[in-house]
Amino acid sequence: MKDKYVLFWHRRDLRITDNVGLHNALTSGYKVIPLFIFDSDILDKLPEDDARVTFIHQELEKINHTLKKQDASIAVKHGKPVEVIKELINSFSVVAVYTNRDYEPYASQRDEEIATLLKDHDVEFKTFKDQVIFEQDDIVKDDGDPYVVYTPYSKKWLATLKEEDYKSVDCEFHSENYANESFDFPSLEDIGFKESNIKVLPYTITDQRIDNYEDTRNFPAIEGTSRLSPHLRFGTISVRQCVQNGLESENNTFLKELVWREFFMQILWHFPKSVTNNFRSKYDGIQWRNNEEEFKAWCEGKTGYPLVDAGMRELNKSGYMHNRVRMLTGSFLCKHLLIDWTWGEAYFAKKLLDFDLAQNVGNWQWVAGTGCDASPYFRIFNPTTQIKKFDKDHIYIKKWVPDYQEFSYPKPIVEHKFARERCLEKYKSGINS
Template structure:
């Protein structure tokens, strides 16, 4: 009889330390094979030089190097997950598959199918909470309904929090429980991709950064943010470590941003239809203009508004955009150009290294005024006064739009005053009908 193995399936948790599902797998009494699947359902929608695929591949290489120190290696497969598991049960005698919860609509459907298939074959499918502190129904109103406003949600979140919630698990003490198996690595070329020139920046959660976060986070010209978002998205760092750091600071602004992340994740969990539908259906009557030429100008950073253009060019060249500038560019698309938030959400989804469905949809609907706890529709950023507030010395703009004072720079695509009035009228009409 072949040895029985446990598989640990990495998804949004590209690390082998402080990983809840992996910790339970390593404690299962069976030798553990670490698995990652490049899901073709996702890959086939991406360009061959997608920077996120390059980043994932780099992180898998790091995991593999550590596993090799323990006489093991990472099994990397490509295909549709259910099909991959069909092949694996023909190759290995599997007792169980362990993984961590994923909350997006596609992921929950995928896991349902994989679970059903494995259980038909008498293989247990065990999943754990890892990428959030609180999930699903853990933070709800007293009557059991989900919160749809951030402030009461965050208060309940903080009131519920105890040390147990952010206690790390020591996987390293159990690394000898990895299976002594050697698997050939998959190169980017093997999965049909090329290395991207766009790289994910390292994160910083230093004491100084967190303490100063409130004072620095709104200024795109300075290094005042953590650069954590892609690392949280792909799980190269544990949320427990981040929350502990946030709690250690006297200033709670950084921690509150982590709570926003969980707020939007539970909104998506409870309201999966909001991926494509307005959270507030009263906004369904808005008549978006959806001018394709204007959308193209926005995508390419050629609107004639320097801070909007700087943000879009930063996004296109680096896969990153400063959060304050994300709000300004998104507001400009929805309010100044009256282009449907779904167009902008889709463009950000293609470009952002930290693309996370819950955050992207939540923030776009927040800006458009259509989402839960959204900015009121009559709040319309003035892109020029935003420069005075957040890039007064034009350092950020000069970096990304060096020609902004030259003849070659395009004229404003629309006058602010006119766009503001048109927006108010269109929204009011859409809501009243």
């Protein structure tokens, strides 16, 4: 009689520790075949040296190396998920597919297709909450409606939180329940990619970094942020561990950033149209200028505003941009240049190592003033005074824009006072009453 198996499908959880879905698979009573699919529907849109694909591949190699010590391996496949899973359930006697939930519109559509396939083959599809503490309708208003303002959402999130919500789950104790199967591990070239020169840096969540987070996080020249975002995005660390670290600090600023992450995730889940449409439709009448030459100058870090340009050059060179500078570059694009936030969102989506659809859309609509709980449209950052506040010694600027005092450095693309007045006029006239 053929052995029966469950597949555990890794997606945004590239770890074999503290993983809810994996824990449930390993305690299911069946041998577990771990699986990762390089989704061709996603990869076909990416450049061949995409740094995120390199990072995923490296993390999968680490997982495979660990599994080999237990005479197991991870099945790493390339193709359309529905076709890959169909092939596996035909090759093995699979009784169930376990995975952790993903809340993006594409993921929901994909999982519906997978669920239909598995039902037709009499295979269970079991999904679990893992990449967030609270999901979907876990934190809603008393009348059941979703929160669209951060502060009341965060208050309820914190008031609801119990130790069981962030307690880690044990996977190692059950590691003998992996299937003794050996799968060929594909190279990057096998899936049509090559190694990127851009690297994901290690995260830092020491007590000192978290305790000082509020005081240091706004200064791009200081190593004051955690570098956690790409690791949370791809699940090389569990959100439960991050919350535990945040709760151990007397300063809750770090913890509240994790709540912002979940706020935007539930917004995207409840309002999937916000991916491409203004959350607040009253701003649909704004007449964006959408000047392509000015957009190109912004992308290349050649606006003539050193702090804006430093941020864009850091992004292009490293795949990162400091959080404070993200706000400035985003505001500059939308309000100084009057370019539609969706242009900036798409550029960041291509470049950011930590690209997460919910966070990217939520934050871009925040700086544009068109989103839920957004910065008001009349709040327009002055890109010169921002230097005095956050990089007064020009350390960050000198690192990324060494030419900022040279004759070759471009003149400001637009004068601040003029741009501010033009923005206010365009927004006022574009608001649908």
